[in-house]
Amino acid sequence: MLNAFILNKGRLSQITLNENNPAANIPVWIDLIAPNEKELAWVEKTYHLTLPQPEHLRDLEASARFYEENNALYLRSDFLLGKESTSGSMAVAFVLSNNILFSIHAQDAPAFQQLRMHTHAQLGTMENSHDVLIDLYELDIEYSADALESVYADLGQVSHKVLNAQLNDQNATNILANIALAEHLNGRIRRNVMDTRRALSFLMRSKLLSATQNEEVHQILQDIESLDGHTAFLFDKINFLMDATVGFININQNKIVRLFSVSSVALLPPVLVASIYGMNFRHMPELEWIMGYPFALLLMLLSVVIPFWIFHRKGWLK
Numbered sequence: 589m590l591n592a593f594i595l596n597k598g599r600l601s602q603i604t605l606n607e608n609n610p611a612a613n614i615p616v617w618i619d620l621i622a623p624n625e626k627e628l629a630w631v632e633k634t635y636h637l638t639l640p641q642p643e644h645l646r647d648l649e650a651s652a653r654f655y656e657e658n659n660a661l662y663l664r665s666d667f668l669l670g671k672e673s674t675s676g677s678m679a680v681a682f683v684l685s686n687n688i689l690f691s692i693h694a695q696d697a698p699a700f701q702q703l704r705m706h707t708h709a710q711l712g713t714m715e716n717s718h719d720v721l722i723d724l725y726e727l728d729i730e731y732s733a734d735a736l737e738s739v740y741a742d743l744g745q746v747s748h749k750v751l752n753a754q755l756n757d758q759n760a761t762n763i764l765a766n767i768a769l770a771e772h773l774n775g776r777i778r779r780n781v782m783d784t785r786r787a788l789s790f791l792m793r794s795k796l797l798s799a800t801q802n803e804e805v806h807q808i809l810q811d812i813e814s815l816d817g818h819t820a821f822l823f824d825k826i827n828f829l830m831d832a833t834v835g836f837i838n839i840n841q842n843k844i845v846r847l848f849s850v851s852s853v854a855l856l857p858p859v860l861v862a863s864i865y866g867m868n869f870r871h872m873p874e875l876e877w878i879m880g881y882p883f884a885l886l887l888m889l890l891s892v893v894i895p896f897w898i899f900h901r902k903g904w905l906k
Contacts, residue, residue, distance in 0.1 A: 653787075667693075703724060729784060
């Protein structure tokens with residue numbers, strides 16, 4: 589899908605490109621979502637540039653994410669796809685050429701949707717394609733901040749379950765799964781934020797931005813610094829909850845092992861008595877004493893009851 593936009597009084601307005609007369613409306617932003625070969629070939633031929641293939645975006649080396657070639661600026665960044673713990677990120681390629689921003693990606697991301705719906709750009713705020721790119725990065729950072737708030741909420745529920753309830757093995761398994769999902773989303777956000785910082789730093793070094801745009805980029809970088817502190821705090825909280833949950837699992841396992849240990853110790857005396865009285869010697873009491881076997885059984889019973897009574901008094905059976 590190919591979406592084209594022009595600037596109308598500082599806001600984006602979507603247009604339909606005329607393939608026969610591309611100069612009729614010169615766009616400021618061309619957004620290609622899962623483009624086919626025909627669309628890619630037309631854009632490359634019309635605007636005289638080389639676009640990266642969407643299926644090759646993930647294969648791009650880190651050292652080749654930001655570069656300049658043939659008077660065009662190439663950037664490759666990750667954008668968050670959702671606030672859910674299972675959501676991932678999407679690789680997006682940007683090309684800045686002749687004051688036109690080209691974006692190529694295989695899926696649609698919330699930052700792109702918000703910008704297309706004009707929910708972010710205010711009247712008179714956009715001047716060129718650089719502003720469009722900066723606003724996309726800003727929206728992605730804002731969306732990442734919202735996703736971190738959802739991680740806070742999820743971990744708050746997990747904390748309540750860990751610290752205010754007796755955990756059985758099934759609950760502990762579910763809690764560990766929720767913690768792992770929260771860690772996945774937090775790590776994904778941290779990676780995306782780091783990638784955005786690198787892209788914005790590259791834009792500032794390219795010296796293509798105006799003073800106002802540089803100031804806006806600087807404000808975004810400050811927001812990124814604050815997000816770094818939040819993600820670090822969440823990593824610590826995740827580690828604490830993970831250790832606490834594993835500790836409760838170990839306590840439950842130790843209770844089971846202790847029960848078997850106490851039982852085995854308590855049953856040793858009757859086993860010993862049974863072993864002695866099971867030896868068929870001629871002078872054993874049961875051969876000449878009619879109460880021999882009842883006495884042996886009573887001795888075995890007492891040898892079980894007395895140790896368990898002692899263990900119960902000491903609290904070892906709780």
